[in-house]
Amino acid sequence: MKILPNRRRTMPTDGIAHLVRLDRHEPSSPGTSVDGATHDATSVSPGLPVERAVRPVATLHPMPSQSNGRAAHFADPADIEWMVGEGALAPFRVFRAFDYSVSLLFHAKELKYYVALYQDGTPWRALRVNDLDAAQGIFHQFELQAMRLADGQTRRVQLEAQNEQLMKIIAQSEAQAEQLRKALQRSANQEQAVTSRQHQVHREVAQLEAQRVAAQAQLNKVSRQIHQLDLAAHDGVPHLTNR
Template sequence: MKSILNRRNASLSGGSSRLVAVAHDPVMQRAASCGAVALDPLPPADTSPDAAGEIEPRAEPATGALHEGAPRPVSTLHPVPVMPAHLNGRPVQIADGAAFEALHAAEELLTFRVYRCFAYTVSLFFHPPTLGYFVALHQETVLWRALKANDLDAAGSAFHLMQEQATRLADGETRRVQLVAQNAELTRLIEESEAQAERLRVDLQRHAEQEQMVTGRQHQVRKEVAQLEAQRIAAQAQLNKAHRALHQLKVATSEGVPHLHMR
């Protein structure tokens, strides 16, 4: 009986020292302080004679294994709840495209907002039976993306983000339309300028032709005036000659008439 008690006291004192040494191991302290390894709590020490014999073989290999680089005990894995994707702190989930299209085809969705930018359309829908909201992005008439939200604020945030995305996607289309319009305006201005230049060329040509005609007409008029002036001079000379001849005839006729004296 006395030998059993001595063995029990020796085992308890030796087991306690070994357990303290394991607890103060630097590796285990760093793991415990960082919270990287979650060890299960140790069971309460058993003071029975049978348990005293089991403490010594457990403590010695553990201490040696830690110092020799053996793999440490793996912590117990606990299930972590998976949270849905969040947008600005609001829950937003990716919607099932087929289910959304079925609801849309059945006209079970109410349209709250619509944003259209060229081939891209962003729509905010409300589903009254489930009090849920859907935000959809269509390219032409084909569904591209669909999100589901539980409240209007989250759906509105998703709508604004998709609106910005659609605007960015349509930047090329916007620039293309602007360039087409600018090129059309430049083409119209070029055509108007060319037409105006052609009208000016026609006016200049007509002016030159008219000036040439006027110059020719003036030359012809001056020539005719000179001829008429010559004819007038000749006619005036002939008239003067005729007047002189007539005067002479009158004088000759007057000489043949007797001179009568008045009483």
């Protein structure tokens, strides 16, 4: 018959449940697991029954992320959201990239630091460490991750702005081209009007010149007639001699 390990639920003061494995034959002291690894010290509340699992409980391992050799432990994003709502966490640093944000939070009562990655304002991933340097290292990792996740949105916003600017430039260029077309059309119409006017003036000048030539010829003819008449009038008049 297979012997199943017992599972004891402990209730720390921060409201986050921790699971501690107990060996059936060897008792474990508070804060130490059967393999000798040190965990956060917890105590069993009096009167709480010991729950027996139907199947073995998986060993809880620290999160693989580390900063300066210090292990970072998993934190439940729901607990982070609850503690933020209760005002138990003070924000030390905040980074935001479109729909993604990263917060470095400090729990003063526990002297612990939480780093949470948010998506649309909801905690998505969270880690817990015991010192600020490690928390800042994790914050930097989450910050890079948030920037990578927001790359698509960054590119989209840039392309939208570029396309909007190009459409504006195209509209301005089309308006300028239309203005130039109208100016050229006005200039062509004016050129045609000037040319037509010049032709009319030339025709009028030619007509006037023809009229002048005809009038001059008429005047010359009349002048000759007058001269001939004058000569004829003087033929019958005796010449007077001077004494």
